[in-house]
Amino acid sequence: MGYTTNRRLQLGLLLILGLQGVIAEYGDLAGNWSVDFGQQKLQMVEGESQQVELHIYNVIPKDSSLNYYFMVYSKDDQLSDQKVFIWKEEFDILGSWKGLIDVTAVRFGYSTLEVELHSNGEIEIYGNPLKIVVLRSRVVDERVTTYVSAALALLMFLNLGTVLDMKRLAGIICRPVGPVVGVVSRFVLMPALGFGLGRCLWPDQWPLQLALFYTALAPSGGLANVCAVFLKGNINLSVATTTINSLLALAFLPIWIMVLGRLLYEDDELTVPFGQISGGAAALVACLAIGVMLRLCVPKTTRFIFRFLKPLSVVLSLCLVGLTVGLNWFVFLEFTWQVLVAAVCLPLAGYLVTYLLSKLLCRSATDSLTLAIEASVLNMTMPIVLLQSSQLEQPQLDLVLVVPIASSLMSLVLVIIFYGIRRCLGWNKRQDADGFDHKELIAEHESDVYQRP
Structure with missing residues (x-):
């Protein structure tokens, strides 16, 4: 017709x-x-x-x-x-x-x-x-999000570098039981948890499984160090573990991705963004070194950081989280009960398993708490970078970003709840000499200044 x-x-x-x-x-x-x-x-x-x-x-x-x-x-x-x-x-x-x-x-x-x-x-x-x-109609280039997020994270490490105790840090490196626990937790236990949880929640959707696996595999980053500050953890152990995990990611990520891509998902085209990961690891070490040099050479500057460490850390953390969430707000349209279960269970399981492993190896309460935080506070930026370098096509890539973003946010929410409970019950106190106490740090620093000729 x-x-x-x-x-x-x-x-x-x-x-x-x-x-x-x-x-x-x-x-x-x-x-x-x-x-x-x-x-x-x-x-x-x-x-x-x-x-x-x-x-x-x-x-x-x-x-x-x-x-x-x-x-x-x-x-x-x-x-x-x-x-x-x-x-x-x-x-x-x-x-x-x-x-x-x-x-x-x-x-x-x-x-x-x-x-x-x-x-x-x-x-x-x-x-x-x-x-x-x-x-999706794109308003902001993905590279802008990645670079600005990386800059905020590096400022956070620069901030934390000024409070490191070199003697205690050297002791941790000479007897690296704590960092070894952190490495095993990050690159063995957490990937296993992420893979098993993804298989249970999305048995027929491998892109979502891959997103959760990358979320479990990525080193925690500066957010875990900030949480260690607030929870009276061992900041030296936390920063050392984060740094070591970021460097070892260059070796473990290709191994896991090769196994994951070729054997589990029958896909041999998954790639590793070596340039971004190696550049980020080098920048992390450089920022920590600059922070240490500032503490040694410019005491007046670091005195200010000591006094306002927590507010500065909160501001930088909020900027980092707010930027990532604000530019990727659309992912919450894909929020489902499976995403909620994954976002809650992965950090909780990581915390419990790592804490138990630490206690089995006779770590102190402070070190066990620190390593558990290091495992359970999930990175938001690196999983997104890994997914962007994968072979996922649009709009599938945008659809799976909800997994790392929701998981990272929920891990922070759980830490905040844990912190609130500890404060209300009077448990959020320094438990041993390795626990972080910014008031004692200020007193030690001012004492050193007064003793100088």
């Missing part, structure tokens, strides 16, 4: 069609009718509209008096939310209908253009819908 007047198709979330009907076997109502979309897949950007050439043909009802109509819709909410109806009277005598339909993208993700035949309460569904991919 030729092309009809253009129809605007606004597709949306249709968990239930709202129409009473029985699903009939395909071909019972109107023969082996078929649909031609003119293309195999439609790719769009948020806010974009495209026309789809729809051709429904070979509609031959067994009973010519049968009343029927076709409904075109999307069962997902990536597109706008109205359906199009094509009535029996619009088909020609050969059972054919052609028309142009405007499809408007609303939100990034995947959708399908479904076609159904309705007749007398029965429904036939076309088995090969048009696949639709909606990409």
